[in-house]
Amino acid sequence: MKIPFVAALFFHSISLIAQQRITISGYVREHKSREQLPGVNVYISGSSYAAVTNNYGFYSLTVPVADSAVLSFSFVGYEGQNRRISSRKNMELDVFLTSVNQLEEVVVKANRDDEISQRAQMSQVEIPIAQIKKIPALFGEKDVLKVLQLMPGVQKGTEGQAGLYVRGGGPDQNLIILDDAVVYNANHLFGFFSVFNSDAIKTVELTKGGFPARYGGRLSSVVEMTMKEGSKxxxxxxxxxxxxxxxxxxxxxxxxxxxxxxxxxxxxxxxxxxxxxxxxxxxxxxxxxxxxxxxxxxxxxxxxxxxxxxxxxxxxxxxxxxxxxxxxxxxxxxxxxxxxxxxxxxxxxxxxxxxxxxxxxxxxxxxxxxxxxxxxxxxxxxxxxxxxxxxxxxxxxxxxxxxxxxxxxxxxxxxxxxxxxxxxxxxxxxxxxxxxxNSDNPGQHVKQSLSSFEGSAYAEDTWQPFDILKMNLGLRISIFNTLTKTYIRPEPRFSAALKLTGDLSWKMSYSRMNQYVHLLSNTGVGLPTDLWVPTTDRIAPQQSEQIAAGFAKDLTHAKLLITLEGYYKKMNHIIAYKEGASFLNISGDNSNELSWQDNVTSGRGSSYGAELLIQKKTGKLSGWVGYTLSWTRWNFPELNSGKTFFPRHDRRHDLSMVAMYDLGKHVTISANWVYGTGNALTLPVSKYTGVQEHFAGQAVGNEEHLLGTEISEYSGRGNFRAEAYQRLDAAIQFRKTRKRYERTWELGIYNVYNHKNPFFYDIGEQSNTGKLALKKFSLFPVLPSVSYNFKF
CATH class of the missing domain: 2.20.80 (Lipovitellin-phosvitin complex, chain A, domain 4)
Known part of the structure; x- marks a missing residue:
């Protein structure tokens, strides 16, 4: 009789505990426009109960019943808000936050400890749009993707290009989404500008690793952008x-x-x-x-x-x-x-x-x-x-x-x-x-087309079993149908944050990703001539596995975030053109034979390195310092005689320093300085007709010359390291605010000290001797710009 009594008492106690909890839910919006705000931190002051609003500004927080508690809301760029609640029932609470830009004077409250350093998610960066608009830019054109290039773990292509190379991956390995829609080619002007107008964008978030299970379809990164909703x-x-x-x-x-x-x-x-x-x-x-x-x-x-x-x-x-x-x-x-x-x-x-x-x-x-x-x-x-x-x-x-x-x-x-x-x-x-x-040549029609289906299902749980431990456990199942074959791939995901002190956490993550669409490129800079092609019976899906670990620390008094991460990623079934192939190598018949498959080959790659980020999002002085040390290697059985080589976007050291300073209400100065090890290029070691003279090609301006011009001989891919890249940009903004509108004049200088960065190299004749030598070609010298911006 005692056992049933004890069991009944136990379940009754569980029931009482369940009854003593309430759920507080609602939306967090911007005060004037009524737009929903994603990523807002919601928490009970003095406790471990916390939540973050989702992409639509919705939050839900289940807490023990209390006679009185303080519910706090904080978000970068907005005035923090506290609400004292006293309720013993579930309640809906919508909150409106005020942007600091709308106030004459305001104290910006730093986010609480349970933010970046305490989240299970790692390898993720968020950049406020307000910061993006202050950063100096080429011709004054504010570009979201070029700002992401200034973050650690993200490599740029060549001079001025907006393409992203994240942790050793190519430009096609980035999932770029705008309001849930995939943007396949994010470049204007052959890659010098991106297609994203910052005036229409509300949030930008880059994930480089530790991918939650809800994301899939690419190997290297997720760039998620949401458009503004419009003022109500x-x-x-x-x-x-x-x-x-x-x-x-x-x-x-x-x-x-x-x-x-x-x-x-x-x-x-x-x-x-x-x-x-x-x-x-x-x-x-x-x-x-x-x-x-x-x-x-x-x-x-x-x-x-x-x-x-x-x-x-x-x-x-x-x-x-x-x-x-x-x-x-x-x-x-x-x-x-x-x-x-x-x-x-x-x-x-x-x-x-x-x-x-x-x-x-x-x-x-x-x-x-x-x-x-x-x-x-x-x-x-x-x-x-x-x-x-x-x-x-x-x-x-x-x-x-x-x-x-x-x-x-x-x-x-x-x-x-x-x-x-x-x-x-x-x-x-x-x-x-x-x-x-000509009637004898009525015309030639060649078309290659293919339809396929890609599906997925996922589940993930952000679980906090203890106050000091938070984990994200997830699984994604992806499927891809070709004409005669179906690929089914499980993708496990895991990330965790262990609180070592109040503002210091150790983090780690593991993720497996599959990619079923591929970009064929000869140049590696994301030109529109690059072709998107599907996984087929012959071309397997690309796959990657990545592990990462590191530390994150919030210095709340200094309003600084410091992250230090190391990662290792291996990639299988990545594809590239065979030697001499291009997008115009197509068959001359009228069949639907996918002849492009004959022009590609698959291989594997690996990338590893370390990343340091010191970021300050608020205050008169804001910006960040990012440093990356990395190695990337590829191996294709049909390329480079089967030998491992460095791809073009391998870069040993990459350093970015970005700073913005408000001199007052009406003047802001900004500058960024970047430095990066030169790209790995493939250049000939000799040219000859009948007589051959070797060319060392080890440094810019090498004095050894070539006699022949008809045949080029290569020692292998990635055999030449370009000159290091460096550039300083600066800008100053003058704002004037009236009752109903604000206008801003911006003066900017791109490449302040006129450093001649390499755009490409060629072997050509010297004007004074007629002999062949290595020549460096630069694209952008020092470029001033002026722009006029307004808001009402």
């Missing part, structure tokens, strides 16, 4: 006029406090400025040329509060680059051009099933295409077309994606996320159409 109180505007482009963003309510819109546009005007100059130069000439280039971006978003539990978001991005050259003479005319662009669309529905269960359903469209056009026409004496030939080449990738995500908060020590997605891919690696007016 009144019409606001923001824009700017620069040397090469102008932009305008409008946002406001559709129905006050219930729905809003955002519209943002940007366009270059290089073509408009250059056209009259070129016309004057060619006046009177028989051959008339019309070159031009421009790009544009459009961002749009609307959102509706359907009810207290339902919200609907519809957003899209559209952008395009066009490069064209036309020529006309008395006997012929030509027209040549390149164009490429992205289009994305996202429709999301949020539903709150209960204070502990939040759901999001998304329907997503992504599209990228690239085209080449070449027209040639012979003209008769009257100027009419006598004959013509046309070439049209294009490639594209199109996705239709449905995904669902759930956030479940069963208790104070667990935060569970789970969901699934399915993606229908449509690839056209190459399509070629050649037509001519």
């Amino acid at each position: 109180d009144r019409l606001h505007g923001e824009g700017g006029i620069g040397l090469i482009s102008s932009r305008l963003t409008l946002e406001g309510p559709v129905k006050k406090d219930k729905s809003s819109f955002l519209f943002s546009a940007r366009r270059t005007y290089i073509d408009l400025l250059a056209a009259p100059i070129i016309a004057r130069q060619q006046k009177g000439q028989k051959n008339q040329m019309k070159p031009g280039y421009y790009f544009y971006d459009l961002n749009a978003k609307v959102n509706f509060d359907l009810s207290s539990k339902d919200k609907l978001y519809v957003s899209g991005y559209f952008g395009r680059d066009k490069l064209y050259v036309g020529e006309k003479s008395e006997s012929y005319k030509t027209s040549n051009g390149l164009d490429w662009g992205n289009a994305t669309g996202t429709m999301r529905w949020n539903h709150l099933f209960s204070p502990k269960l939040f759901a999001n359903f998304s329907l997503i469209f992504s599209h990228f295409d690239f085209g080449v056009m070449n027209d040639f026409s012979d003209l008769d004496k009257s100027g009419a077309v006598a004959s013509e030939n046309r070439l049209r080449y294009h490639s594209r990738i199109k996705d239709l994606n449905f995904k669902t995500d759930f956030d479940f908060y069963p208790s104070a020590s667990h935060a569970v996320k789970f969901g699934a997605q399915g993606i229908l891919h449509r690839f056209v690696p190459s399509a070629l159409v050649i037509t001519g007016s």
Whole structure:
């Protein structure tokens, strides 16, 4: 009889304990615009009970019942807020935080200890948009991806390029998402600018390792960006006029406090400025040329509060680059051009099933295409077309994606996320159409296309079994269907943070990733000529495994975050072109044979290193110092005679120093200095016709020369290390605030001390001797810029 009594008492006690807990939930929004704020820290002061708002500003916190407690909210760039609560029942509490930029005077409260250093997540960086807009930039164009290049663990490509090389991975191994939609080509102007207009972006987050299970499909990083939702109180505007482009963003309510819109546009005007100059130069000439280039971006978003539990978001991005050259003479005319662009669309529905269960359903469209056009026409004496030939080449990738995500908060020590997605891919690696007016050559049509399905399901739990230990345990199952084969791959994930002291934690993580779409590139700089191709029966998915460990420390009084991490990553089945192959190596028949598979080879790679970040996000002086020490090696059986080599983006040392200082309310100065070991390049060691003279190629300006020019001999890939890269940029902003608007003049200098950084090397003739020598070519000297920005 005693055992049933004890059991009954035990279960009764458990029931009482469960009844003595309440759940506090709600949304955290920006005070004026009513936009939801992700990443806000929510916690009970003086306890270990804490939560972080999700991507839609929702939080849920289960705590013991108390007569009185203080619920605190903190977020970088916003005034902290404390709410005293006294309730013995579940409660909904929405909070509005005020940006420090909207106040005359404010004390910015430092985030509590249970933030970066205490989170289970590691290898992740967040950069406030306000900081991005203060950092000096090429031609004054603020670029999200170029700012990410200044973080440790992220390598830049060549001079001025916006491509990302994260922990030894290539540009295709980064999952870049905008409002849940994948952006396949993030470059404008052949990689010198990214497609993201910072005026339309609300948050930027980079994850380099320890990937949560909700992310998949790439090996190296996740760059997650969310667009602004639009102000719900009144019409606001923001824009700017620069040397090469102008932009305008409008946002406001559709129905006050219930729905809003955002519209943002940007366009270059290089073509408009250059056209009259070129016309004057060619006046009177028989051959008339019309070159031009421009790009544009459009961002749009609307959102509706359907009810207290339902919200609907519809957003899209559209952008395009066009490069064209036309020529006309008395006997012929030509027209040549390149164009490429992205289009994305996202429709999301949020539903709150209960204070502990939040759901999001998304329907997503992504599209990228690239085209080449070449027209040639012979003209008769009257100027009419006598004959013509046309070439049209294009490639594209199109996705239709449905995904669902759930956030479940069963208790104070667990935060569970789970969901699934399915993606229908449509690839056209190459399509070629050649037509001519000659009846004997009616035309040639070659098209390669393939459809496939990619799916996944995941579950992860952020679990805090003890006050000093927090873990994230997750599993993702991914699937990919080809014509005759199905790949099913498990992807375990784990990360943990162990609190050593109040503000110092030791962290570690493990993640396995699979990638089913690949980018074929000859240059490694992410040009639009690079082709997206799928995993097939012959081409296996890329796979990586990464482990990382390190320390994180929050110096709350100094408002500093310090992280030190070491990592090791191995990569399998990475692909590259075979020697001499390119995107135009396609078959000449009309079949759907995927001939590009014959032009590629697969191999493996490894990367390891250490990263140090010292970051300050708030205060008069803000910025960061980032340093990376790393090694990256590749091995392909069919490349470099099967020998291991350093890929182009291997860089031993990389240092970035970024600083912004507010001299007062109206003046801000900023500067950044970068230094990096030179890239690993492949250059010939000798050239010859009949007589061969060796070329050491060990330093810039080597005096040994070559006699022959017809044949180049190489000792192997990555056999030459370029000169180290270094650059100092500086800027000053002058702000003037009126009652209804704010205007800012910015003066900037790119490459202040005019260092001639290598863009590429070549072996050519010396002007004075005619002999061959190694030559360095630089791209950007010191470049001043001026821009005018406004906000109302």
